[in-house]
Amino acid sequence: MRRRPRSAVLAAVTVALTLCAGPAATARPPAPVPSADGGDTVRHVDVGGGHTVYLRCRGTGTPTVVLVSGLHESSDSWTLTDTAPPVPGAPAVFPGVAAFTRVCLYDRPGTLRYTDPPTLTTRSSPVTGVRELPDAVRDLDRVLTVGKVPGPYVLVGHSYGGLITLLYAKRHPDRARGLVLVDALAPALRRELGASWSEYVSALRRPGTPYDGDPAFEQVDLDGAVTAVERAGPLPRVPLAVLSKTRPFAAPATMSKELLARLEAAWPKAQRSLVELAPQTPHLLATGSDHYVQLHDPDLTIATVRLVVERTPAR
Numbered sequence: 001m002r003r004r005p006r007s008a009v010l011a012a013v014t015v016a017l018t019l020c021a022g023p024a025a026t027a028r029p030p031a032p033v034p035s036a037d038g039g040d041t042v043r044h045v046d047v048g049g050g051h052t053v054y055l056r057c058r059g060t061g062t063p064t065v066v067l068v069s070g071l072h073e074s075s076d077s078w079t080l081t082d083t084a085p086p087v088p089g090a091p092a093v094f095p096g097v098a099a100f101t102r103v104c105l106y107d108r109p110g111t112l113r114y115t116d117p118p119t120l121t122t123r124s125s126p127v128t129g130v131r132e133l134p135d136a137v138r139d140l141d142r143v144l145t146v147g148k149v150p151g152p153y154v155l156v157g158h159s160y161g162g163l164i165t166l167l168y169a170k171r172h173p174d175r176a177r178g179l180v181l182v183d184a185l186a187p188a189l190r191r192e193l194g195a196s197w198s199e200y201v202s203a204l205r206r207p208g209t210p211y212d213g214d215p216a217f218e219q220v221d222l223d224g225a226v227t228a229v230e231r232a233g234p235l236p237r238v239p240l241a242v243l244s245k246t247r248p249f250a251a252p253a254t255m256s257k258e259l260l261a262r263l264e265a266a267w268p269k270a271q272r273s274l275v276e277l278a279p280q281t282p283h284l285l286a287t288g289s290d291h292y293v294q295l296h297d298p299d300l301t302i303a304t305v306r307l308v309v310e311r312t313p314a315r
Contacts, residue, residue: 182243
């Protein structure tokens with residue numbers, strides 16, 4: 001049996017999102033707002049088109065670690081934990097990484113907050129329609145540049161966030177100095193699933209949340225995203241680490257048992273394809289964790305980020 005989150009809030013969100021894998025717009029971002037919690041800096045960054053994106057940073061040092069969440073998921077998953085033995089207790093990833101370098105996270109529009117009950121984020125301006133992966137990468141670039149986040153960057157991508165980090169690194173090799181892929185959705189999954197890929201994409205589009213029909217709920221062109229990463233050329237030669245789950249996905253009602261079985265068989269093969277992206281890439285298995293490794297094993301996630309940070313040149 002899959003270990004269930006002890007928190008009802010975590011359970012409600014992670015089960016709904018397990019497949020994945022607003023503020024008024026202003027002409028210029030407001031001044032940073034210091035938080036009483038850990039010296040955080042919060043901005044609402046103008047990314048163009050009348051939209052702003054929530055950005056939160058903490059800590060000092062270089063490179064800056066940038067945490068990129070999975071599909072339909074706000075940045076909350078990097079600020080919470082849900083550990084159980086034998087995994088040791090640890091701080092959440094966001095404060096844990098801030099203990100040794102600068103770290104930032106952000107909310108993509110239309111993503112779910114870990115609130116009770118779960119709600120769509122209002123911290124970033126809503127958008128409607130299907131979003132292409134290059135749009136997400138441009139938004140991330142705007143968040144970092146307009147938000148005055150100092151580089152270089154180590155990008156940490158969970159699930160669909162892994163596709164965002166891969167394309168960002170390929171398009172901005174001068175700024176991306178390291179990658180950590182946290183049970184990331186690998187481009188090779190399309191090949192490994194074969195004829196089942198379209199069914200998987202449909203399940204991702206409507207994962208069974210109360211917001212599936214909301215026009216502001218994040219929707220992406222997953223097929224186009226995989227193609228964009230594949231056509232973007234080679235990954236720059238930067239330190240890379242891959243973290244993978246060891247427990248099954250929690251299946252929402254929108255996924256058939258047959259598709260789930262095919263996904264479980266294809267996922268490890270796709271994870272190995274990520275390891276093969278760069279020589280000497282460590283592949284770490286999160287014992288006892290399902291897809292949400294950052295929640296269920298924050299200690300291992302933090303240690304993996306530190307490993308890549310320490311391997312990053314010109315720190």
